[in-house]
Amino acid sequence: MLLRTLLLTIFALATGPVLADEQLELGKKVFLEQAQPSCTVCHTLNDAGSAGEIGPNLDQLKPSAEQVSNAVKSGVGIMPAFGDSLSERQISAVAKYIESVTRK
Structure with a gap:
């Protein structure tokens, strides 16, 4: 049991940064291209x-x-809601991307 826990921990540590990087890349792509209209507007x-x-x-x-x-899900002020046009994965990715790059 201890060996299994240790192996799972090592795997999580080894793959965690890769998965986080992929999520941030997706978030940037959503911000730049996938949301319509683009967030950059x-x-x-x-x-x-x-x-x-x-x-x-x-x-x-x-x-x-x-x-x-x-x-992003519900809109705010004049910002439209994207809850119907973006997936949960895309919304989560763009949210984490924005938080990550603005809180460095």
């Missing part, structure tokens, strides 16, 4: 090279992944 985010001025500057706002996820 409205939002400034240095890591994505966007300078939108309609919505909040995400670098300044530094939202949590939960805040981003809620806004």
Whole structure:
């Protein structure tokens, strides 16, 4: 049992960063391309090279992944909801991407 736990821990440590990197890559792709209209139209985010001025500057706002996820799913203010056009995986990825790059 101890050996199994140890092996699972080693596997998780070895693959965790790879999976996290893949999720952040997907999140950036959602931000840049997959969300329609693109997040870049409205939002400034240095890591994505966007300078939108309609919505909040995400670098300044530094939202949590939960805040981003809620806004993307349901919309907020003039921001449309993307809950029907993006998958849960895409929403989670873009939320974690934004949180990650704005809270460095």
